[in-house]
Amino acid sequence: MKETPHEFAGRIVLITGAGGGIGLALIRAFGKRGASIVAADLTTDLLARALEEARAVAALCHTVAGDVAEPTVCQLLVDAAVERFGRLDVLINNAGIGGPVEPVCQMDLDGWNRTLAVNLTGAMLCSRAALGVMIPQNCGVIVNIASNVGKRGHAARGAYVVSKWGMLGLTQTMALEVARMGIRVNAVCPGPVEGERVEGFIRRQAEVQGVTADEIRAEWIASMPIGRMITAEEVAEVVVFLASERASGMTGQSVNITGGMVMH
Ligand SMILES: NC(=O)c1ccc[n+]([C@@H]2O[C@H](COP(=O)([O-])OP(=O)(O)OC[C@H]3O[C@@H](n4cnc5c(N)ncnc54)[C@H](O)[C@@H]3O)[C@@H](O)[C@H]2O)c1
Structure with missing residues (x-):
């Protein structure tokens, strides 16, 4: 199956963490292929960057500010997509924080909890809300932005590492739960x-x-x-592929984008 120039025309793509480096590249990559975007991030300032990016590729873009660690916010993001565009085709769980940089023997519990709440629980909450729309639609795609440290340890990055390993477990679990419902769930692991x-x-x-x-x-x-x-564009291109029909045979996968640094 070949890529067509507007393969996401009429598709609604919800991107969390849309005002950050990878989020902006995702807006460009999906927007130029015809997708309408729901861009979510913590603040309206960050979302102003997202809007600019969408305008540059002439994509429709609706923005919603809020913290993905809050269950009500995650539901609101999905409700906003449905209210504005009538459906939701793709969710990209991209919002993330680096968390504390300290060894486990000195781990700050608040930093640990916050990292898991944003990176892992936030992805679960957004997915839960999105599946509430995708299951009745009988179609949809979720792509989780994990990390190369979702597959290996990294000294002084315990909270982040654990959140990204957890994200891969969440990816496989959701993939199995919805595989017969026309919904695919995959992850990418950038370096x-x-x-x-x-x-x-x-x-x-x-x-x-x-x-x-x-x-x-x-x-x-x-x-x-x-x-x-790696560049943010290289990450976005793999996400686009996973979200497209060209990847219709793939679910439960975690695709490395690490320039060969991780090969398993
Ligand atoms: N940059 C890298 O090297 C790299 C490598 C591997 C994985 N990742 C992952 O890619 C994703 C995007 O990273 P990035 O490089 O664009 O970083 P970034 O910091 O530029 O962007 C992350 C975005 O998430 C938003 N965000 C943070 N907490 C949030 C919350 N509670 N609710 C809503 N939004 C929130 C931030 O405001 C920011 O705009 C993250 O999940 C990150 O862990 C990044």
């Missing part, structure tokens, strides 16, 4: 993505390890067989 977020982690990791940010950046790049970080 470090160029941009503000990674630069922030690099600075914090450097502080924890008592080395320079340049040393940490060089170490991360050296761990990537392709010799560079």
